[in-house]
Amino acid sequence: MMTYPHNSIALRLSGMFTLVALVVFLLIGGALYQQVDKGLGLLPEAELEARYSVLESALNRFGTPEHWVKINAKLKLLGEEDKRIRFWVVSGDPGYEYGQPDAAIRAFAQGPLGMHDLQLPDHPYPLKVLLTELPAKDQRPPLRFMIGIDTETFHETQHNLLIALIGLAIVGVLMASALGYWVARIGLKPLIKLSHEAQRLAPPLRAGRLRLSPLPPELAQFVDSFNSTLERVEQAYSRLESFNADVAHELRSPLTNLIGQTQVALTRGRSAEHYFEVLQSNLEELERLRSIINDMLFLASADQGNKATKLTSTSLADEVATTLEYLDFILEDAQVEVQVSGDALVQIEVAHLRRALINLLSNAVQHTGPGQVIEVRIEVEAHQVSIGVANPGSPIASEHLPRLFERFYRVDASRSNSGNNHGLGLAIVKAIALMHGGDVFVRSDRGMNTFGIYLPV
Ligand SMILES: Nc1ncnc2c1ncn2[C@@H]1O[C@H](COP(=O)(O)OP(=O)(O)O)[C@@H](O)[C@H]1O
Numbered sequence: 001m002m003t004y005p006h007n008s009i010a011l012r013l014s015g016m017f018t019l020v021a022l023v024v025f026l027l028i029g030g031a032l033y034q035q036v037d038k039g040l041g042l043l044p045e046a047e048l049e050a051r052y053s054v055l056e057s058a059l060n061r062f063g064t065p066e067h068w069v070k071i072n073a074k075l076k077l078l079g080e081e082d083k084r085i086r087f088w089v090v091s092g093d094p095g096y097e098y099g100q101p102d103a104a105i106r107a108f109a110q111g112p113l114g115m116h117d118l119q120l121p122d123h124p125y126p127l128k129v130l131l132t133e134l135p136a137k138d139q140r141p142p143l144r145f146m147i148g149i150d151t152e153t154f155h156e157t158q159h160n161l162l163i164a165l166i167g168l169a170i171v172g173v174l175m176a177s178a179l180g181y182w183v184a185r186i187g188l189k190p191l192i193k194l195s196h197e198a199q200r201l202a203p204p205l206r207a208g209r210l211r212l213s214p215l216p217p218e219l220a221q222f223v224d225s226f227n228s229t230l231e232r233v234e235q236a237y238s239r240l241e242s243f244n245a246d247v248a249h250e251l252r253s254p255l256t257n258l259i260g261q262t263q264v265a266l267t268r269g270r271s272a273e274h275y276f277e278v279l280q281s282n283l284e285e286l287e288r289l290r291s292i293i294n295d296m297l298f299l300a301s302a303d304q305g306n307k308a309t310k311l312t313s314t315s316l317a318d319e320v321a322t323t324l325e326y327l328d329f330i331l332e333d334a335q336v337e338v339q340v341s342g343d344a345l346v347q348i349e350v351a352h353l354r355r356a357l358i359n360l361l362s363n364a365v366q367h368t369g370p371g372q373v374i375e376v377r378i379e380v381e382a383h384q385v386s387i388g389v390a391n392p393g394s395p396i397a398s399e400h401l402p403r404l405f406e407r408f409y410r411v412d413a414s415r416s417n418s419g420n421n422h423g424l425g426l427a428i429v430k431a432i433a434l435m436h437g438g439d440v441f442v443r444s445d446r447g448m449n450t451f452g453i454y455l456p457v
């Protein structure tokens, strides 16, 4: 048995799990990253506000140079305590300045008040800066006060978070695909068990059915249809077997007759008339054999799906009349009369139709007593034409009706009168109907037995 690894259901499921995990991690990770990033972005500003609020009152309270020395020392101390923090004080008066502001800082300090980003030349990341103005107080002029914080640590945190999220996502996706494969293998166990069981079903299939228990509902329908296929195969198989047995039976009696007659003739010298009679009788048996074999060949070709091809537009009443002429002597012998009613034009292969009519009519003659009447009715219906051959006769039990068109099926299983009848007549009628896209029917009511065919118009 060929297996295609890339087609494996377990692999495909685990691939889908991986895809789902990837999408979920991307969505959750992206949302998480955005939220944390927003929070991180606010942190420097909050820290600046907090630090400024501690300093603000001291800055506003004092205006003398002595106090400014103290404030400068305080700012210096704070800057040394936390290297991320920088202070600048800009004013016209060098006595009230701090942080050695260069031209760029001075220009920045004259800009609008509030929170800003300030890129210093020696820093990889911008500083977050809070710019405020202090009004003049005592001897000191108005000041511009700047407090800045280095955002490098925040950027580092952000970067680390991104790496951690990507790492987690990769590990998560890998785990989802491995676990997915494992879970899929477990989930598919019933399927594997089922295929093992199917392998155990070896011909001749007798009573062999898939029996999985417990049966998962997803597989119930499959098991059902598989089992009914097995059932049909089994039936076809047993029909084939009994067909073979029937064929052997049918062939045996003419052969036995042939051999018996020939042996008797050979026991001693016979007159020419005697040999003539034996040959005559042998010829009849041989013709019987040929007719059985012809019928079987015809059925075999119909089985292979051969359809009627040489269709000609034909009047059914005309065909029935021709067939009756052909059966003239038989009808006379049996002393039965045939009445034909109705007519229709159909597309039909004439030789086939005639063969079907002969089979139907000769059956009817065989089952009709002397002096009685056989009725042939041709009726046009909506989408089809029916030809029914009805003869008076004892009712046929309903259990036989659907099976009469089967090969070798007879109501009287003893094969009486098997001289001329080998049980394939109605099977051939049915094959001919099917070859024309039609069907057969049989009815047994009010003392009349009707056998017939439907043909499409
Ligand atoms: N007109 C009929 N009336 C009653 N029974 C019939 C009639 N035609 C066919 N049958 C039944 O159907 C069986 C099958 O018919 P057929 O296939 O022609 O085989 P055969 O005539 O060789 O027995 C017959 O054995 C008979 O039991």
Ligand SMILES: [Mg+2]
Pocket: 359, 362, 363, 421, 423, 425, 426
């Ligand atoms: Mg017959």
